Amino acid sequence: MKRINFLAILWLYTLTLHAQKETDFYKHELKVSVGDTKLPLVKKVNYNFSVAYFIRPVRWLWIGGNFINYLGGKVYYNRREYNTNGDFNEFSKSKLKYCAVIAPEIRFSYINKKSVVLYSAFSTGVGWENGYDSKWEKYPKTISYLHATLFGISCNFGPHNNVFLGSELGIGFKGLINIHGGYRF
Numbered sequence: 001m002k003r004i005n006f007l008a009i010l011w012l013y014t015l016t017l018h019a020q021k022e023t024d025f026y027k028h029e030l031k032v033s034v035g036d037t038k039l040p041l042v043k044k045v046n047y048n049f050s051v052a053y054f055i056r057p058v059r060w061l062w063i064g065g066n067f068i069n070y071l072g073g074k075v076y077y078n079r080r081e082y083n084t085n086g087d088f089n090e091f092s093k094s095k096l097k098y099c100a101v102i103a104p105e106i107r108f109s110y111i112n113k114k115s116v117v118l119y120s121a122f123s124t125g126v127g128w129e130n131g132y133d134s135k136w137e138k139y140p141k142t143i144s145y146l147h148a149t150l151f152g153i154s155c156n157f158g159p160h161n162n163v164f165l166g167s168e169l170g171i172g173f174k175g176l177i178n179i180h181g182g183y184r185f
Contacts, residue, residue, distance in 0.1 A: 029064070032051055049069050070101075100128050101145050102125050115156055116153065145172065165180070
């Protein structure tokens with residue numbers, strides 16, 4: 001059992017060294033992404049737009065933050081108020097669902113090549129949300145959010161391989177699928 005643990009640690013250490021193999025890398029990244037998400041109170045799928053900044057202290061570790069903005073679906077509701085004599089008034093309202101999230105993120109890259117980067121990430125943040133729901137909750141309200149990027153890829157191109165396009169598969173406030181692009185410097 002000790003040999004298996006030792007070999008597993010040695011294998012992970014080798015992967016980390018492989019991710020750091022090339023010495024030249026860009027330390028800063030600006031990223032813009034669009035994703036799909038389903039907010040808990042809205043029936044249809046909404047889209048989010050996010051802007052992120054990351055810094056890389058070492059080749060395989062990225063530390064940064066996101067600003068995510070949800071726009072889209074309207075929340076519709078109807079209600080009926082009864083008078084003492086049995087008459088009633090019907091009310092119908094709608095409000096645009098909106099949410100803004102600020103979230104720090106940490107990202108670990110498995111493969112760092114000039115043309116491609118493979119990674120996973122985790123972020124948590126605070127969001128401010130407005131709208132109405134069937135429980136007549138008071139808005140705006142503050143909610144905490146979590147997101148885990150299970151698998152992300154970015155393909156680098158350009159004369160210095162510092163422009164990139166890519167996508168992410170994740171679970172959480174950034175949605176199931178994100179498509180992104182950006183610039184490293």
